[in-house]
Amino acid sequence: MQFFQVNSKTPSCHGIKNLILISCFACTIYFLHPFILVPNSNFLDYSFVSSHDQQFDLSSPITLQNVVFGIASNSKSWSKRKEYVKLWWKPNEMRGCVFLEKNLPNSTTTTNDSIPLPPICISEDISRFPYTNKGGSPSAIRVARVVSETVALNLNHSDVKWFVFGDDDTIFFQENLVKTLSKYDNGLWYYIGSNSESFIQNKFFSFDMAFGGAGFAISYPLAKILARVFDSCIERYPHLYGSDGRIHACLTELGVTLTHEPGFHQMDFLGNAFGLLAAHPIKPLVSLHHMEKIDPIFPNMTRMKSLEHLYHVANFDPQRILQQTVCYDRRFSWTVSVSWGYVVQVFEHNVQLPDAQRVQESYLPWKKNAHGTLYEFNTRKFEADPCKRQLVYFLDEVSLGVDGIKTIYKKKAYENCTITKNSPRKLDEIRVFSHKLELDKKQLVAPRRHCCDILPSTSDKVMEIGIRECKEDELIYMHN
Numbered sequence: 001m002q003f004f005q006v007n008s009k010t011p012s013c014h015g016i017k018n019l020i021l022i023s024c025f026a027c028t029i030y031f032l033h034p035f036i037l038v039p040n041s042n043f044l045d046y047s048f049v050s051s052h053d054q055q056f057d058l059s060s061p062i063t064l065q066n067v068v069f070g071i072a073s074n075s076k077s078w079s080k081r082k083e084y085v086k087l088w089w090k091p092n093e094m095r096g097c098v099f100l101e102k103n104l105p106n107s108t109t110t111t112n113d114s115i116p117l118p119p120i121c122i123s124e125d126i127s128r129f130p131y132t133n134k135g136g137s138p139s140a141i142r143v144a145r146v147v148s149e150t151v152a153l154n155l156n157h158s159d160v161k162w163f164v165f166g167d168d169d170t171i172f173f174q175e176n177l178v179k180t181l182s183k184y185d186n187g188l189w190y191y192i193g194s195n196s197e198s199f200i201q202n203k204f205f206s207f208d209m210a211f212g213g214a215g216f217a218i219s220y221p222l223a224k225i226l227a228r229v230f231d232s233c234i235e236r237y238p239h240l241y242g243s244d245g246r247i248h249a250c251l252t253e254l255g256v257t258l259t260h261e262p263g264f265h266q267m268d269f270l271g272n273a274f275g276l277l278a279a280h281p282i283k284p285l286v287s288l289h290h291m292e293k294i295d296p297i298f299p300n301m302t303r304m305k306s307l308e309h310l311y312h313v314a315n316f317d318p319q320r321i322l323q324q325t326v327c328y329d330r331r332f333s334w335t336v337s338v339s340w341g342y343v344v345q346v347f348e349h350n351v352q353l354p355d356a357q358r359v360q361e362s363y364l365p366w367k368k369n370a371h372g373t374l375y376e377f378n379t380r381k382f383e384a385d386p387c388k389r390q391l392v393y394f395l396d397e398v399s400l401g402v403d404g405i406k407t408i409y410k411k412k413a414y415e416n417c418t419i420t421k422n423s424p425r426k427l428d429e430i431r432v433f434s435h436k437l438e439l440d441k442k443q444l445v446a447p448r449r450h451c452c453d454i455l456p457s458t459s460d461k462v463m464e465i466g467i468r469e470c471k472e473d474e475l476i477y478m479h480n
Contacts, residue, residue, distance in 0.1 A: 062182045064174055066161040069096030070150035071118060072143040072212070072243070073168035075104055081168040083304060084291065086115050087311055088172045097121035097153065098168065099146045101139070124149060129231075130238035141234060143243035147218070151227035161186040163223045166215035169292060171307065175318040176284035180261055181217055183444050189222035191256050194264035197276070198366045199374035201268050205245060208258045212244035213289035214266040226250060261286065268366040269375075271295055274392075275360035275382055278339045280322035282447045284439075285314075297342075298394055299412040313341040313398045316405050320437040325467050326356045327452035328478040332422045335478070338432055338452060338465060341398070344409045346391040346424040346463075350478045355380065387417035393430045404435040427463050434467040451476060 073081060078100060085098070098118045123142045131138040147165060154160050162181050166172065184190050193210025195202050210216035218226065233250035240246055248258075263286035267273065273294045291303060298306040314321040321341045328335055328350070335351040338344050358380040365372035383389040393409035409430045419425045433455075439447070451470040457463060470476070
């Protein structure tokens with residue numbers, strides 16, 4: 001009774017208190033109702049963001065130390081193909097494994113060579129997995145599992161941001177690989193690579209699959225999940241031919257699509273690779289594959305010496321290697337195409353820039369069938385008659401001076417062709433001057449081709465060219 005008596009004495013105070021309590025309760029319900037109704041969804045999202053921010057420091061630059069390589073090989077091919085890996089492996093800066101199906105005879109260490117190589121890892125047993133493709137080999141399962149086994153070996157390394165996979169005859173250009181990956185948020189799910197140059201290869205396997213020989217990259221969080229579910233995926237795809245098909249199938253089941261990077265090269269053709277190398281897209285050169293199927297890329301050299309020659313000049317300016325720059329000599333109506341560090345081509349006529357960028361079909365098709373000569377890029381005829389063909393000057397030497405980098409290109413073959421008054425055939429040497437290319441993230445995402453100028457020369461047998469950034473509104477064409 002006393003309680004009611006007290007309230008009856010202060011009715012206005014009682015109403016205010018109730019209003020405050022009801023308001024506080026309503027506010028509490030409003031803010032907590034998402035957690036009460038769907039606690040798992042929001043809690044998991046919050047946890048993911050928190051752990052993501054802690055694990056992936058996107059402000060720090062990516063280095064080779066943040067990349068782990070998984071290289072697929074076998075005991076028969078490794079003794080020969082390790083020479084390719086020697087070209088690009090940096091033992092003090094890189095980590096990863098070469099996966100073999102068994103130990104090499106009389107070898108318990110990585111190698112007895114003077115040049116260190118990646119450590120050898122022995123693949124796990126794959127006999128429990130079915131394989132039904134009549135045209136392939138069950139070893140494709142072992143090679144596919146290089147992905148999950150590489151991830152398993154590196155789960156406790158907090159500084160890993162990317163996993164990169166390739167074959168024992170895949171050669172990487174390490175600085176360009178890191179530069180390419182630096183465009184992407186390594187905390188997200190990325191599957192980065194390229195398909196084949198051959199239309200029929202893509203038609204048969206997939207237009208959206210990263211071909212394993214070209215190499216491909218998977219971001220750490222995606223690789224971690226892929227490794228967790230990969231064996232179950234293998235069980236569902238016994239009919240597939242290769243390793244990269246199984247990886248692609250499982251990533252597809254995870255809802256991840258390929259991010260195309262044209263700097264990865266499968267090289268699905270035979271013979272002379274000149275046409276492709278001389279018209280490289282304006283993206284950093286990341287990898288080359290199938291070099292045993294390709295002629296030496298420089299004349300009068302062995303295959304390995306020619307690759308060493310390319311790597312030598314690439315060390316001076318990695319991001320500019322193979323980058324094509326086109327300029328025009330108005331005096332003689334010549335078109336000059338510089339594929340830096342590789343060749344300079346001089347055409348005796350006006351070749352408009354879209355045509356100069358087309359790949360010359362200097363090679364032979366990978367498959368001899370009705371669609372074997374169809375490719376995934378714009379092509380043009382490679383003139384068979386050397387006297388009707390453009391003049392080609394191959395890289396001879398490179399040097400670094402106070403004014404930048406100088407590359408010298410020389411003719412390696414002399415044809416018995418008629419030389420007219422204004423013919424470029426009188427040229428014996430071409431000198432190209434440039435500064436080291438240092439692309440920032442914006443330039444990597446939205447690249448622009450560089451321009452070049454024909455410089456005054458002291459000799460009619462020497463042409464000098466300067467490469468520079470194009471002016472804002474500059475057009476690359478033959479001026480009158």
